[in-house]
Amino acid sequence: xxxxxxxxxxxxxxxxxxxxxxxxxxxxxxxxxxxxxxxxxxxxxxxxxxxxxxxxxxxxxxxxxxxxxxxxxxxxxxxxxxxxxxxxxxxxxxxxxxxxxxxxxxxxxxxxxxxxxxx
Numbered sequence: 477x478x479x480x481x482x483x484x485x486x487x488x489x490x491x492x493x494x495x496x497x498x499x500x501x502x503x504x505x506x507x508x509x510x511x512x513x514x515x516x517x518x519x520x521x522x523x524x525x526x527x528x529x530x531x532x533x534x535x536x537x538x539x540x541x542x543x544x545x546x547x548x549x550x551x552x553x554x555x556x557x558x559x560x561x562x563x564x565x566x567x568x569x570x571x572x573x574x575x576x577x578x579x580x581x582x583x584x585x586x587x588x589x590x591x592x593x594x595x
Contacts, residue, residue, distance in 0.1 A: 481551075482524075482547050482550070482551060485521055485523075486521055486522065486523055486524060486550075486554075487523060487524060487525065488523050488524065488525030488561060488563065493523070493525065493561065494525050494527075494563060496515065496561070497513050497514070497515045497525065497561050497562070497563045498513060498563065500515065501513040501514055501515050501563075502514060502515050502516060502592070502593045503588075503589050503592040503593050505585050505588050505589050505592070506565075506567070506585070507567075507569065507581070508567055508568075508569030509566075509567055509569035509570040509572075509573050509578065509581065510542075510546075510564055510565065510566055510567055510569075510570060510581070510582075510585075511564070511565040511567065512562060512563070512564050512565075512585050512589055513562065513563045513565070514557075514560050514561070514562045514563075514589045514592075514593055515560065515561050515562075515593070516559060516560060516561075516593055517559055517560060517561045518559075519559060520558065520559065521554070521558065521559075522550070522554060522557040522558055522559065522560045522561075522562060523560075523561045523562070524546070524547065524550045524562050524563075524564065525561070525562070525563040525564070526543050526546060526547075526563075526564055526566075527563060527564070527565045527566065528542055528543055528565075528566040529566065532566050532567055532568045532570075533566055533568065533570060533571065538570070538571055539566070541575070542566050542570050542578070545575060545578050545579060545582070546564050546578075546582060548579075549578075549579055549582035549583060549586070550562075550582075550586075552583075553582075553583065553586040553587075556586050556587060556590050557586050557589065557590055560589065560590070560593060562589065
């Protein structure tokens with residue numbers, strides 16, 4: 477049952493989890509506003525990790541907005557991305573995108589990531 481929450485089981489929490497995805501992702505997908513790295517995991521649920529650097533998004537408001545929108549899109553697309561560990565890296569181009577544009581871009585990227593990793 478989908479509750480709309482972002483639970484601890486849906487997060488990449490350990491540094492080793494992040495390193496595992498960064499070291500050998502099965503797919504890299506992105507543009508000027510973000511980079512998505514994905515890798516299959518051996519679990520039923522997808523897990524999300526966010527890497528949002530101050531160097532890329534200087535204002536805390538911008539960093540929080542990016543993280544909030546990414547988590548929301550992730551929750552809405554859990555059925556598409558089951559069984560993946562995903563790291564989303566923010567880039568400075570995210571500043572120039574509206575909320576709607578970011579959500580559409582994330583939606584498109586979730587589907588692409590799912591298709592590329594299946595092959």
